[in-house]
Amino acid sequence: MADLPLIPSTVVGSHGKPGWWFATVKAYEAGQYGPADLEEMFDDAADTAIRDMERAGLDIITDGEVRRLDGYVDSYYAIIKGIEPLPVRRKAGPWGYDQQTRYEATGRIETPPGGLGIIKEFEYLRAHTGKRTKATCAGPLTFGSRIHPGKMYKGVVDVAERFAEVINAELKGLVEAGADFIQLDEPARGNVSGEEMARLYNLATDGVRAKLAFHVCFGNRFGRSRFDRTYRPYFPGLLEARAEQFVLEFAGRELTELDLWKEYGRDRELGAGVVDVKGFYPETPEDVARRIRRVLAVCPAEQLHVNPDCGFGWSPRYMCNQKIRALAAGAALVRAELTGTT
Numbered sequence: 001m002a003d004l005p006l007i008p009s010t011v012v013g014s015h016g017k018p019g020w021w022f023a024t025v026k027a028y029e030a031g032q033y034g035p036a037d038l039e040e041m042f043d044d045a046a047d048t049a050i051r052d053m054e055r056a057g058l059d060i061i062t063d064g065e066v067r068r069l070d071g072y073v074d075s076y077y078a079i080i081k082g083i084e085p086l087p088v089r090r091k092a093g094p095w096g097y098d099q100q101t102r103y104e105a106t107g108r109i110e111t112p113p114g115g116l117g118i119i120k121e122f123e124y125l126r127a128h129t130g131k132r133t134k135a136t137c138a139g140p141l142t143f144g145s146r147i148h149p150g151k152m153y154k155g156v157v158d159v160a161e162r163f164a165e166v167i168n169a170e171l172k173g174l175v176e177a178g179a180d181f182i183q184l185d186e187p188a189r190g191n192v193s194g195e196e197m198a199r200l201y202n203l204a205t206d207g208v209r210a211k212l213a214f215h216v217c218f219g220n221r222f223g224r225s226r227f228d229r230t231y232r233p234y235f236p237g238l239l240e241a242r243a244e245q246f247v248l249e250f251a252g253r254e255l256t257e258l259d260l261w262k263e264y265g266r267d268r269e270l271g272a273g274v275v276d277v278k279g280f281y282p283e284t285p286e287d288v289a290r291r292i293r294r295v296l297a298v299c300p301a302e303q304l305h306v307n308p309d310c311g312f313g314w315s316p317r318y319m320c321n322q323k324i325r326a327l328a329a330g331a332a333l334v335r336a337e338l339t340g341t342t
Contacts, residue, residue: 003132004059004060004132005059005335006301006302006335006338006339007292007301007304007305007306007331007334007335007338008059008060008132008305008306008331009057009058009059009060009305009306009307009327009328009331010058010059010060010061010134010271010305010306010307011053011058011060011061011062011134011307011308011311011312011324012136012183012185012215012217012247012271012273012307012308012309012310012311013062013064013065013072013134013136013183013185013215013311013313014062014064014065014066014068014072014311014312014313015049015052015053015062015064015065015066015311015312015313015317015320016312016313016315016316016317016318016319016320016321017045017064017066017313017317018045018048018317019317020041021041021045021066024037024038024041025038025041025069042066042067043124045064045066045067046063046064046066046067046121046124046125046128047128048064048066049062049063049064049066050063050064050125050128050129052064052317052320052321052324053131053324054129054131056321056324056325056327056328057325057328057329057332058131058324058327058328059131059132059328060131060132060133060134060181060305061125061129061131061132061133061134062125062133062134062135062136063121063122063124063125065121065136065311065313067117067121068313072136072138072185072311072313073138073142073143074100074101076116076117076138076143077101077103077146079111079112079116079117080109080110080111081107081108081109081110081111081112082105082106082107082108082109082110082152083103083104083105083106083109083147084103084104084106085101085102085103086101086102086103086104086148088100088101088102097219097221097226100146100221101146102146102147102148103146103147103148104147104148104150105147105148105149105150105152105153105159106150106152107152108152108162109147109159109162109163109166110166111166111170115169115170115173116137116166116170118135118136118137118170118174119170119173119174119177121135122135122174122177122178122179123177123178126177126178126179132181133179133181134181134182134183134213135174135179135181135182135183136182136183136184136185136215137167137170137171137174137182137183137184137185138167138184138185138186139167139184139185139186139197139200139201139204140160140161140163140164140167140186140200140201140203140204141160141186141187141189141192141197141200142185142186142187143160143163143166143167144156144159144160144162144163145160145189147159157196160200161200161203163204164200164203164204165203167184167204168203168204168205168206168207168208171204171205171208171210172207172208174210175208175209175210179210180210180211181210181211181213182205182208182210182211182212182213183212183213183214183215183245183247184201184204184205184212184213184214184215184243185215185217186201186214186215186216187216187217187218187219187226187227188216188217188218188227188228188230188231188234189227193233193234193237194233194234194235194236194237194238194239194240195237195238195240196237197216197234197237197238197241198237198238198239198240198241199240201214201241201242201243202240202241202242205242205243211244211245212242212243212244212245213243213244213245213246213247213269213271214238214241214243214245214246214247215246215247215248215271215310216231216234216238216246216247216248216249217248217249217273217309217310218249220277220278220309220310220311220313220314221314225278229249229253230257231248231257231260232257232260235260235263235264236264239264239265239268243268244268244269245268245269245270245271245305246265246268246269246270246271247271247273247305247307248261248270248271248272248273249273249309249310250272250273250274250291250295250309251273251274251275251276251291251308251309252273252276252277252278252279252309255291255294255295258294258295258297258298259298261298261299262297262298262299265298265299268303269303269304269305270295270299270303270304270305271305271306271307272291272292272295272299272304272305272306272307273307273308273309273310274288274291274292274295274306274307274308274327274330275288275307275308275309275323275324275326275327276308276309277308277309277310277311277312277314277315277323278309278310280319282319282322282323282326283322283323283326283327283330284326284330285326285329285330285332285333286330286333287326287330288306288326288327288329288330288331288333289330289331289333289334291330292304292306292330292331292334293334296334301334301338306327306330306331307327308323308324308327312324
């Protein structure tokens with residue numbers, strides 16, 4: 001990635017969706033639109049996300065994950081074979097993680113012949129931008145955490161290991177399609193050690209010939225975290241993952257635990273979260289620059305990328321655009337300070 005500037009700016013994955021995205025999905029679910037209508041909308045939404053990121057001035061972009069319905073893994077459960085939905089125990093009242101649909105393994109977990117569809121997402125992105133790109137995929141723990149092993153698998157870890165195999169095939173297909181930068185996403189679950197997270201990551205990425213990143217956050221559905229917001233229990237075990245870059249959440253936690261990176265992260269790149277995706281406050285470029293300067297106290301500029309804390313999939317598009325513009329501009333401010341150029 002020699003053509004990237006110092007301190008490249010990027011996103012974690014998802015982009016804020018426009019209002020018509022939600023209207024079209026609702027119409028499709030009501031039977032008013034067909035599959036071709038939905039696919040046309042997805043293309044338009046990807047074009048919109050790509051243009052938004054380009055106009056913001058980001059150095060590395062994604063397709064905004066706009067083809068993924070209701071979160072970044074939920075739409076995949078509809079096409080994965082060998083699982084069946086379980087009854088949702090609480091449906092009334094305010095939304096919570098306990099209202100997510102969970103599944104039970106009833107056979108060997110398989111994907112359709114076309115895989116999860118992430119290769120198709122990337123091919124569209126690559127054909128519609130001249131920018132550097134990043135492909136993203138949920139990790140094996142994320143896929144497996146909502147699937148009860150049933151009688152087919154011994155436990156949740158066995159389910160995650162099967163998903164590592166599924167993901168590995170998808171990632172190798174991405175490389176064949178031209179992806180040179182791939183990121184796996186896993187929330188810090190609390191009940192899984194850093195060493196185990198790293199082991200499953202390594203299974204999923206084994207033999208994948210691309211630059212690899214590992215995004216670890218604390219959950220962001222509806223702007224709510226799911227797990228205890230500390231990385232300390234996962235270090236240094238997490239660094240057993242064969243990832244060149246770790247993409248971590250800092251802005252929404254007032255930049256706490258930067259000391260962990262100073263202690264352990266010497267030989268890796270850091271994708272530092274310097275924009276809060278859960279808050280509605282529109283950061284200014286100077287806000288972002290101030291955070292970047294603090295990160296530089298623990299990470300050399302040559303090893304630093306900057307990004308939001310997590311994806312913008314639960315953020316309004318206008319707010320997302322405000323924040324990514326500030327992100328790119330804030331990175332440019334610090335870059336100019338370090339290089340003496342504008």
